Amino acid sequence: MEIIRKNFKDSLSTVYSAIEEADFLAIDGEFSGISDGPSVSALTNGLDTPEERYAKLKKHSMDFLLFQFGLCTFRYDQSESKYLTKSFNFYIFPKPFSRNSPDIKFICQSSSIDFLASQGFDFNKVFRNGIPYLNQEEEAQLREQYEERRNQANGAGTPSFISPSSKGPVNVPDEHKDFINRVIAKVDSLLSNTEKTVDLEPCTGFQRKLIYQTLNWKYPKGLHVETMETEKKERFIQISRVDEEERRRREHEKQEREQEELNDAVGFSRVIHAISKSGKLVVGHNMLLDVMHTIHQFYCPLPEDLNDFKEVTMCVFPRLLDTKLMASTHPFKELITNTSLAELEKQLKENPFKPPRVDFSDGFQSYNTATEQLHEAGYDAYITGLCFISMANYLGSFLTPPRSHISAKSKLIEPFHNKLFLMRIIDIPYLNISGPDLQPKRDHVLYVTFPKEWKTSDLYQLFSAFGNIQVSWIDDTSAFVSLSQTEQVQIAMNTSRYAESYKIQTYAEYIRNKLEARHL
């Protein structure tokens, strides 16, 4: 189901109940880019620590826009022994909802845009019809703005806020005195004739504020004051003579309208709140960036510290599962040669795995996995869910007696919970969201700096005495070199002592220097 600005509000209840009834959810995001910094490979050094990797992704990936969000819900139908799915494809765009709302800037990376374009991605749907959103702080700010305005407005607001004493005469700057006096004269004439309303001339925001404050103080009862817009979008104030009952009714209506406006502005974030509140298992493929973007865009700017990020993540997504990590882990790793989503899905239909029994719920579009629609977020989420089911069920084959269906709540899949795949780190397969990360020994690793003319072959040359080595480039003038034996490290250090063109440190020294540099 495609969800854009126009049908968002009407579709929300469908989305909510799909989440409510689901056994697990699968998600996927499409972004306007991946890395605004160095090359992707420099961004993903094979010997990054989890802290380093998180810091790099935060710095170089969060200014892109998550502009398509796929959600696929999976409910297991016991009687039919099959899953029923509902797949949603949301288009997202931070349309400014009013003159004062934040004017978001985001980066596009031409290679990513070009890639999506080649897949038939519809950018007009994003930019013309994308659903807006607010993060929690923006939502709170907007709520406050509404409350403040309400308190200024004629007689409205919680009485305790507007104590009679604070309602002293308004401090009207000299240059606006004439203007305000003319408004008062108009109100006096309104109160003494038969007209019910008077429209003032369009004026500035500051003048409107003065009008609200003045009338609120001079005529605490009997008036309803409201800002309206002309066809040309000029704002003006309309003043109506009302009795107390009508005044209350109008205030109430206005409050409801404002609540509605607030909900509209919060927009797509409401879907993420619902996913979060459900506490359901959320499955993704290679999902670290999806999780980071989702939190960054719909909850709060990402924290500096990796541990704080883990904490926030556990609040937003209490149970995560990354199918790429699962496929790269025993007992799957031995069976699966290619863990990219499309290939994985294909392999998981073949022996020893079984294609999952899945049907589309009534009224939901069905995807045909034979004619792929890869890189549409809703489809990718769907495929991801299929992969999860196949792998979970495969685990059931080890039980005695074997079970062909393993539920999303099964203890069997707990070892895969909250472990997000880390791309291209040699010795740390995943980021552990609900605990401390692995700390592999790296005492066979050297940190080498050299002139920028050097090539990989120069490094091979330099270490040619040590047999097999592995080079992980950091930047133009530095790289990690992993030796095959730890004992070689000391030899390398000794030989390098008098070298002039290059410098070698042990990995431990490198980490120590880095920490010191940070504390300076």
Place this chain on the structure above:
Amino acid sequence: MEIIRKNFKDSLSTVYSAIEEADFLAIDGEFSGISDGPSVSALTNGLDTPEERYAKLKKHSMDFLLFQFGLCTFRYDQSESKYLTKSFNFYIFPKPFSRNSPDIKFICQSSSIDFLASQGFDFNKVFRNGIPYLNQEEEAQLREQYEERRNQANGAGTPSFISPSSKGPVNVPDEHKDFINRVIAKVDSLLSNTEKTVDLEPCTGFQRKLIYQTLNWKYPKGLHVETMETEKKERFIQISRVDEEERRRREHEKQEREQEELNDAVGFSRVIHAISKSGKLVVGHNMLLDVMHTIHQFYCPLPEDLNDFKEVTMCVFPRLLDTKLMASTHPFKELITNTSLAELEKQLKENPFKPPRVDFSDGFQSYNTATEQLHEAGYDAYITGLCFISMANYLGSFLTPPRSHISAKSKLIEPFHNKLFLMRIIDIPYLNISGPDLQPKRDHVLYVTFPKEWKTSDLYQLFSAFGNIQVSWIDDTSAFVSLSQTEQVQIAMNTSRYAESYKIQTYAEYIRNKLEARHL
């Protein structure tokens, strides 16, 4: 005429001849945003110096993408006493043309995107079908890459580059020796049997380089070596046995193909080069940002210094005319109340102006100015040209005898040449591209700093003794205050001497401090 990636090459000659035959050109650009920094109003302080304004625009506007370029050519048909126009609407996108090409990142501003969306702008045309481009440096780099590759390739390239002495044996790293030896064996067997070509396995770029170098050295004649791509986009090398004539023919073909590729990569920049070379009058409306973006995107990164920018601009666009500046200048300023493009166009059809006599050239779409298509760059360029014609012709009414047609080359319009409208600067109406800028006296201006709680009304209060003042906000804690009389400056300075909450400097002091700060 709409020009996208697909029809670009075929349309180029039409574009070139339209430029060639034109009397003047009108241009307009659409961008993915305007300002990535402070609010637009902080970006355009009323008392900016031209240097400050240029620096702000350069810093806060150049990371957006110029993604639609409108060009409308106007040719005067003497016999019919009317202009014939050709209007072109180019969609532009920096599609990476190869794996090594720059991966451009650009910013989008949601308010600008949303505005264009509301005007029906077609983003898919930009992102799926936009014409690529290179600036001059990127073009030179790419040319060099091709030449380098050619010199490495078998026997090709300018002989003087590949002196026989430089053709010594190739330094093949140990780990690639086996691989290269196997290639040599294959070539030897190719040379001794009846096959004409052999395809090698796909391999890395470094290996391909080694192959080229090795074969070039070992078999300077008799082989043609070329990199091909499999359907899966893997690159492999194809080696063909050829006689000298065929080798030359193939090299020649390859060189032509490369020149074609180079032209394709330079893409839209070729249109700008043609406009530039034509030396024709280029008309725009409020065109400073258009000019800056055009130079930045298709020529070179903008220089730091305003004078250098003026110099570059005069090279790229030797004659510019800004219709917004023209309309804001005597004798038009007295007649025209609103200089926004749409309003200007309307007013210039009415007395005392005359609607210009303009027709669309055969085969070119006609715009109907009654049913506006504003904010499509091609249309805006067209309208801008109409405005220029009306205003130029109006100048002719002052001649004795009056003339109804004034040509783009007339001396009458020279006073408007190379003066680009400066938005919202109180006392400097334009940036003078071909000379020094105006230096208005600002000795009635104060630079005031204060706590960030202050509002405009606090400033009015502070200077209430001096009658009319004008406030130009700089940021939260500073503003320029223009007094109505210069003599008041000294009084204000004296009274402020012991103030604690705020500080006043004369404008001259402010400028001096700023210059000093810059030289520290």
